[in-house]
Amino acid sequence: xxxxxxxxxxxxxxxxxxxxxxxxxxxxxxxxxxxxxxxxxxxxxxxxxxxxxxxxxxxxxxxxxxxxxxxxxxxxxxxxxxxxxxxxxxxxxxxxxxxxxxxxxxxxxxxxxxxxxxxxxxxxxxxxx
RNA sequence: UCAGAAGGUCGGGUAAUCGAGUUAUUAACGAGCCUCCUCCCGCUUGCGGGUUUGGGGGCUUUUUAUUAAUUAGGAAAGUCCGGGCUUCAUGGAAAUACGACGCCGGGUAACCCCCGGGGGGCGCGAGCCUACGGAAAGUGCUGCAGAGAAUAGACCGCUUUUUAUUGUUCGUGAGAGCAGAGCCUCCUCCCGCUUGCGGGUUUGAGGGCUUUUAAAAAGUAAGGGUGAGAAGGUGCGGUAAGAGCGCACCGCGUGUUUAGUAAUAAACAUGGCAAGGUAAACCCCGUCGGAAGCAAGAUCAAAUAGGAGUAGCAGAUGAAAGUGUUUCCCUUUCGUUACUCGGGUAGAUUGCAUGAGCAUGUCAGUAAUGGCACGCCUAGAUGAAUGAUUACCGGCCCUUUGGGCUACAAAACCCGGCUUAUAGACCUUCUGACAUU
Numbered sequence: 001x002x003x004x005x006x007x008x009x010x011x012x013x014x015x016x017x018x019x020x021x022x023x024x025x026x027x028x029x030x031x032x033x034x035x036x037x038x039x040x041x042x043x044x045x046x047x048x049x050x051x052x053x054x055x056x057x058x059x060x061x062x063x064x065x066x067x068x069x070x071x072x073x074x075x076x077x078x079x080x081x082x083x084x085x086x087x088x089x090x091x092x093x094x095x096x097x098x099x100x101x102x103x104x105x106x107x108x109x110x111x112x113x114x115x116x117x118x119x120x121x122x123x124x125x126x127x128x129x
Numbered sequence: 130u131c132a133g134a135a136g137g138u139c140g141g142g143u144a145a146u147c148g149a150g151u152u153a154u155u156a157a158c159g160a161g162c163c164u165c166c167u168c169c170c171g172c173u174u175g176c177g178g179g180u181u182u183g184g185g186g187g188c189u190u191u192u193u194a195u196u197a198a199u200u201a202g203g204a205a206a207g208u209c210c211g212g213g214c215u216u217c218a219u220g221g222a223a224a225u226a227c228g229a230c231g232c233c234g235g236g237u238a239a240c241c242c243c244c245g246g247g248g249g250g251c252g253c254g255a256g257c258c259u260a261c262g263g264a265a266a267g268u269g270c271u272g273c274a275g276a277g278a279a280u281a282g283a284c285c286g287c288u289u290u291u292u293a294u295u296g297u298u299c300g301u302g303a304g305a306g307c308a309g310a311g312c313c314u315c316c317u318c319c320c321g322c323u324u325g326c327g328g329g330u331u332u333g334a335g336g337g338c339u340u341u342u343a344a345a346a347a348g349u350a351a352g353g354g355u356g357a358g359a360a361g362g363u364g365c366g367g368u369a370a371g372a373g374c375g376c377a378c379c380g381c382g383u384g385u386u387u388a389g390u391a392a393u394a395a396a397c398a399u400g401g402c403a404a405g406g407u408a409a410a411c412c413c414c415g416u417c418g419g420a421a422g423c424a425a426g427a428u429c430a431a432a433u434a435g436g437a438g439u440a441g442c443a444g445a446u447g448a449a450a451g452u453g454u455u456u457c458c459c460u461u462u463c464g465u466u467a468c469u470c471g472g473g474u475a476g477a478u479u480g481c482a483u484g485a486g487c488a489u490g491u492c493a494g495u496a497a498u499g500g501c502a503c504g505c506c507u508a509g510a511u512g513a514a515u516g517a518u519u520a521c522c523g524g525c526c527c528u529u530u531g532g533g534c535u536a537c538a539a540a541a542c543c544c545g546g547c548u549u550a551u552a553g554a555c556c557u558u559c560u561g562a563c564a565u566u
Contacts, residue, residue: 015513
């Protein structure tokens with residue numbers, strides 16, 4: 001409703017291959033964290049930018065069809081757009097990795113998967129309604 | 130009505146909430162440039178200048194916001210052909226390799242594409258399929274079956290000759306009994322004259338052989354059988370049986386004429402007739418072909434390494450390069466002097482959306498297509514937008530208070546094609562069968 005809420009909607013995106021590789025390396029070095037749920041895999045690592053950034057990875061392992069991969073990516077993006085603005089102040093890089101179930105899973109379950117993963121990694125202490 | 134054939138169109142819709150890219154408009158804050166007034170300085174006193182003061186106007190632009198428009202395909206796919214575009218090269222001659230293509234004519238920027246025609250094959254038909262030059266240039270391969278599979282071949286069968294054997298009846302069988310016809314021979318009979326020989330539409334009697342079967346030799350490629358394929362097909366003649374051995378028609382080869390731009394077709398004449406298939410096996414013949422690709426390339430540029438470009442001069446006996454390879458000719462470079470300055474990775478910008486473009490009309494053409502007129506601008510991303518969620522509606526199917534299905538598949542420099550995938554819906558023309566009038 002207010003101006004501040006509108007500003008919070010905009011989440012920075014990870015777009016360079018180097019950024020993705022940095023998150024992977026952080027997890028390998030025990031600096032970052034990774035949690036697997038039925039609908040997606042969530043990887044996190046802290047960054048120096050000071051704001052929350054998110055990236056999406058859907059490989060050909062999910063589906064050989066480009067149509068399906070695009071749809072999975074869009075659903076993940078829609079879920080992230082609903083949840084992540086609430087935690088925008090944390091300086092984290094988050095990578096969401098699509099799975100085979102991501103396409104057919106109910107959208108509400110997909111949303112709960114994201115919250116559950118974040119909670120398990122102690123990023124979110126209280127589940128906001 | 131049912132079953133088909135050809136061509137074409139479409140391939141979900143509405144609403145609500147939330148959201149993305151591009152373009153344009155407007156506004157705000159900031160930045161840059163230009164300009165006017167003011168201010169300051171100089172002396173040439175109406176001109177020049179400004180690290181200066183204050184204000185106005187215009188243009189460009191980052192970010193944010195508002196509003197509006199627009200945003201996946203018929204195949205966007207496979208990346209199989211043909212081009213545009215870009216860079217590297219770019220001289221002449223000869224030999225040779227590699228690849229693609231292959232009936233004829235036309236269309237096109239071009240094609241392995243399209244259209245029209247011809248030949249061949251399939252279908253009752255509408256129509257469909259066709260990699261469709263050469264197998265008497267050579268080499269290779271050719272399973273199984275079959276007597277024989279490529280300088281053909283004799284298994285069965287048919288025919289002739291020779292040898293051996295019998296047909297029928299009875300009998301389980303071994304075997305026993307018994308006939309007819311033909312031919313040969315001896316005796317008899319008759320005739321002739323050469324008087325012991327010759328002959329017989331003749332009489333009678335006896336004996337032997339064949340007809341039945343088997344074997345051998347020879348002939349035979351018509352028949353059976355095998356096969357995808359067995360030396361053209363059908364009929365008549367012919368023959369011991371057969372055979373293009375002869376003839377007629379069909380097929381095939383050759384030649385001529387006619388029709389056609391041509392592929393080819395038809396007619397006539399002529400040859401008795403060539404010897405399996407495979408060239409999507411090598412190959413032969415003919416035609417064509419530089420290479421790499423938007424991660425091409427261009428611009429701006431943190432970093433890193435030391436050169437890069439232009440012009441002049443010199444030039445050997447040598448080395449290298451000249452785009453498939455080799456050879457020859459030819460050319461250039463490798464040296465030095467002078468001048469100039471950037472270089473180029475990460476990253477950014479560009480290439481990047483007006484094009485062999487689309488729609489309508491008209492004219493030419495059987496058509497593909499082309500000419501003309503008028504109108505339109507229609508995705509442009511780059512970890513990659515073109516959507517997410519919910520509800521309702523629509524369509525099809527079923528066992529119908531309900532359930533199921535709703536496809537294939539997403540631009541990545543751009544066009545022209547091909548190929549493959551596709552739930553379902555619709556339109557036009559045509560064919561066959563049945564029924565009714």
